[in-house]
Amino acid sequence: xxxxxxxxxxxxxxxxxxxxxxxxxxxxxxxxxxxxxxxxxxxxxxxxxxxxxxxxxxxxxxxxxxxxxxxxxxxxxxxxxxxxxxxxxxxxxxxxxxxxxxxxxxxxxxxxxxxxxxxxxxxxxxxxxxxxxxxxxxxxxxxxxxxxxxxxxxxxxxxxxxxxxxxxxxxxxxxxxxxxxxxxxxxxxxxxxxxxxxxxxxxxxxxxxxxxxxxxxxxxxxxxxxxxxxxxxxxxxxxxxxxxxxxxxxxxxxxxxxxxxxxxxxxxxxxxxxxxxxxxxxxxxxxxxxxxxxxxxxxxxxxxxxxxxxxxxxxxxxxxxxxxxxxxxxxxxxxxxxxxxxxxxxxxxxxxxxxxxxxxxxxxxxxxxxxxxxxxxxxxxxxxxxxxxxxxxxxxxxxxxxxxxx
Numbered sequence: 001x002x003x004x005x006x007x008x009x010x011x012x013x014x015x016x017x018x019x020x021x022x023x024x025x026x027x028x029x030x031x032x033x034x035x036x037x038x039x040x041x042x043x044x045x046x047x048x049x050x051x052x053x054x055x056x057x058x059x060x061x062x063x064x065x066x067x068x069x070x071x072x073x074x075x076x077x078x079x080x081x082x083x084x085x086x087x088x089x090x091x092x093x094x095x096x097x098x099x100x101x102x103x104x105x106x107x108x109x110x111x112x113x114x115x116x117x118x119x120x121x122x123x124x125x126x127x128x129x130x131x132x133x134x135x136x137x138x139x140x141x142x143x144x145x146x147x148x149x150x151x152x153x154x155x156x157x158x159x160x161x162x163x164x165x166x167x168x169x170x171x172x173x174x175x176x177x178x179x180x181x182x183x184x185x186x187x188x189x190x191x192x193x194x195x196x197x198x199x200x201x202x203x204x205x206x207x208x209x210x211x212x213x214x215x216x217x218x219x220x221x222x223x224x225x226x227x228x229x230x231x232x233x234x235x236x237x238x239x240x241x242x243x244x245x246x247x248x249x250x251x252x253x254x255x256x257x258x259x260x261x262x263x264x265x266x267x268x269x270x271x272x273x274x275x276x277x278x279x280x281x282x283x284x285x286x287x288x289x290x291x292x293x294x295x296x297x298x299x300x301x302x303x304x305x306x307x308x309x310x311x312x313x314x315x316x317x318x319x320x321x322x323x324x325x326x327x328x329x330x331x332x333x334x335x336x337x338x339x340x341x342x343x344x345x346x347x348x349x350x351x352x353x354x355x356x357x358x359x360x361x362x363x364x365x366x367x368x369x370x371x372x373x374x375x376x377x378x379x380x381x382x383x384x385x386x387x388x389x390x391x392x393x394x395x396x397x398x399x400x401x402x403x404x405x406x
Contacts, residue, residue, distance in 0.1 A: 019096075030096040030381055032097040032098075032375070034062050036062070036074050037067060038074060038237075040119060041101040042075055042101075047172040051387045052375075054386035057381070059083075062078060063090055065090070065106035077269055087106055096112060096379045097378055097379055100115070103129075113141065116142050121171070122287055123319075124318075125314075136159050139165055144166065145360070146359065168362050170370060171361055172371050174273065174367070176277075182273065187278040198229065198281075199231060199279050200223055200279065200280065200339060201233060201278070202283045203284050205308070208244065212238060215332040220259065221258050223335065224262035230263075235287070236270060280346075281299045282301070284302065285305045290302070292361075294325060294353045297353050300353075301329060303335070324356070
């Protein structure tokens with residue numbers, strides 16, 4: 001994690017002068033760059049990016065300051081016409097806002113308003129992401145997903161309780177789970193799947209200690225043999241066979257034959273939201289997706305992976321939270337029976353699911369609205385009506401149609 005930069009008064013004054021000159025010459029023009037380390041990072045920022053595209057006054061740029069050689073992969077879900085920016089080009093450009101969803105830090109000598117949107121709510125790698133041991137005071141805005149993390153940051157000393165950077169926003173990516181823009185039958189129908197068939201989504205986390213590495217093939221085989229339609233959403237870090245945390249396995253090649261025995265599919269999109277809506281039951285080990293699914297108030301099956309919990313430094317409170325709203329199984333043999341029970345009584349644990357979802361996601365359904373208003377305020381620009389409008393439902397469904405590995 002980059003600890004940011006210490007700016008001298010002289011540099012700060014020069015940057016302010018540069019901003020004033022730029023805005024005097026182009027009073028309504030603004031430039032925003034989205035910096036992503038992974039496709040998942042971009043997925044967190046994509047709803048905000050889509051809104052900004054409707055405003056002709058705002059130029060949007062996509063960049064990966066840490067992985068510029070993987071731009072096509074990282075921004076595979078972005079509109080194809082969007083402009084990509086190299087780190088070197090960004091250093092020379094006047095940018096009004098720099099938005100990130102991870103602790104990346106591009107070198108931008110001309111300065112900018114740096115906005116952190118975060119990613120995930122699962123409490124993994126808690127000493128880095130949930131209770132950072134280093135200061136976060138170098139960010140100009142912190143768009144917190146929930147009050148729990150905000151309080152953790154204050155308690156750990158990462159920020160001050162009265163910090164002007166604090167904004168309680170929610171998770172824009174998850175707005176679609178509750179705002180009515182997606183429906184189960186529409187997503188399934190758009191992909192040629194019969195909505196009458198029960199759909200189970202398996203979404204394990206990454207690391208070689210995940211349930212995918214330990215028992216993923218057996219879990220899927222048992223579900224397929226039981227007659228369920230199985231969708232699989234792999235973490236993108238599990239998709240690279242050369243990456244140590246994939247276990248050196250080509251998981252796409254390994255899982256496709258199993259899914260082909262039934263009515264299963266692998267999902268390629270970094271944003272799983274349409275597929276969460278499409279699923280009647282979710283199976284995971286410990287992931288942010290497991291918590292996001294609570295917004296739909298549907299059953300969750302949790303595969304207990306004690307070594308994953310310790311190796312991924314998952315805060316104990318988050319382990320307990322997920323366990324309290326899900327059915328826990330210890331092995332692949334218990335998965336099918338747990339799914340059967342969940343479908344027989346889907347309302348079980350409903351109150352607990354809804355309560356935890358309300359705790360972890362601030363104001364779901366309006367997070368993108370809040371993020372847009374705060375971003376425009378940071379750029380000293382009024383929010384036009386076009387940037388406040390939600391994405392058309394049909395566009396969302398069309399995005400889902402491109403998300404299957406055929």
